[in-house]
Amino acid sequence: MRLLIPLLSVLLMSLRLLGTAVYPSGQINKPLNDTATFHHGFELGAKTFCTIWMTSQGEPREVAEYRNDHFQVTNEQFQASTVFMKSTLKIQNLTMNDSGIYDISCWYAPNPAKRRRVFKLTVYEPVQQPVIKTKCQCGYIDCNCTLHCQDPTNSSSAHWVILHNSKPVNNSAHKRTIWTLLGDTCGNIKYMCVLQNPADQKNASVGFWQLCSTSRYSEFLCMCWAYQKAVIIGIMTVIVAVVSILARFIFKKIKEAVLRKLRGYFPSWRTEVDNQNKEGRLGDMEMTSVKSKLKDNKAVLRKLRGYFPSWRTEVDNQNKECRMGDMEMASVKSQLLDNTG
Structure with a gap:
């Protein structure tokens, strides 16, 4: 004025x-x-x-x-x-x-x-670089964090801007202190403190890792928080696989128990199954009988050759003729070699 x-x-x-x-x-x-x-x-x-x-x-x-x-x-x-x-x-x-x-x-x-x-x-006066002070109170599920934007000279106005992937999504005008949950900070969320006057402006920002470092969580738990979606998906996949295997096993056991119970009420099912088992056993016995018969026939043939020497003589004559043919071929080859020499 x-x-x-x-x-x-x-x-x-x-x-x-x-x-x-x-x-x-x-x-x-x-x-x-x-x-x-x-x-x-x-x-x-x-x-x-x-x-x-x-x-x-x-x-x-x-x-x-x-x-x-x-x-x-x-x-x-x-x-x-x-x-x-x-x-x-x-x-x-x-x-x-x-x-x-x-x-x-x-x-x-x-x-x-x-x-x-x-x-x-x-x-x-030029605006000083803002100082961000954080304090987190953690429970078993999440941390409630307090963020305070401090002006070293107390001569500038302050407000917070929430950034998602470096783009502003919310502007908390004229507020030096804001509150947030650590779980809500995941996903490339940053909180930027802005100090300004009509002639100058400066800002500083804080993200998930800075907030998590002020909490009581270890570095491993901070990584779990940062990649909570991937961790949850992995855990759910393992749980679904285990439940599926257990469900199949339990269903099989229940099916067998139900069938055994039903066989007690319906004897015809039991008789039919017993007949099928008997047929299977009879088939195995028939195959064994055929194999034993074949072995007996081979033994009989060997024994018959002993009683009928003509079979043996005929085979020996064939072998002799083959040896004579080989000798004649050798003689012809030697004569041809002598003639060429």
């Missing part, structure tokens, strides 16, 4: 001057040691005359003037930091004393009408 009163006084004084055109004022917020740029947009030349005034705490002071195509700083405070160019006025290396209302007035000879621009500059 104190800054608005001198601004209104300057505007009223300017309106009293006949032939003066006042352009809309602008608000410029800059941090300490930064550069403020005022875009006045006036044409400068040999016939241009300009004055620059600054009002701070209700006291107007001349800053500089431009005449005869030359810019001259008339206030020692702005001697080394002010640059007046064709369309802009720059004040470099800002200090807290540079905050105020700047009035730039220009007119062109021989036309006496003035044109003016008014700017309000506010210089702020």
Whole structure:
């Protein structure tokens, strides 16, 4: 409110001057040691005359003037930091004393009408890096964590922004302290503390691993929390497999017990099964009988060969004929070799 009163006084004084055109004022917020740029947009030349005034705490002071195509700083405070160019006025290396209302007035000879621009500059202390303090109270199921965003200078506004995969999903405006569950932090969730003033902004963030390190959980349990979905899926798969095997085994046992019970009530089922077993045993006996008969037949044939020598003589004659044929072939081969020699 104190800054608005001198601004209104300057505007009223300017309106009293006949032939003066006042352009809309602008608000410029800059941090300490930064550069403020005022875009006045006036044409400068040999016939241009300009004055620059600054009002701070209700006291107007001349800053500089431009005449005869030359810019001259008339206030020692702005001697080394002010640059007046064709369309802009720059004040470099800002200090807290540079905050105020700047009035730039220009007119062109021989036309006496003035044109003016008014700017309000506010210089702020730079925002410090925020400090995040965390505290987690853990139970058997989950941890309830408190996150506090602390401003070392207590001069900036603070709020929290919740990020999922680096994208903001929630903005807790004007809250320095928030609460969350450790289990809800999994899945690329981050909590970003933002400190800001109209001229500057800084932030810091905390994620799952930082919160888990402040809890009583070990590194192994933190990994289980971080990959809880994969762990749950793995455990459920094992449980389903074990239950399936047990169910098959139990179903088989129940089926056998039911069949045994039913056989007691229905003797015909038992008789039918016994007949099938008997048929199976009879089939095995028949196969054994056939095998024994074949062995007996082979023995009989060997014995018959002993009683019928003609069978044996015939075989011996065939073997002799084969040996004679081999000898004749050898004799023919030797004669051919002698003839060729």
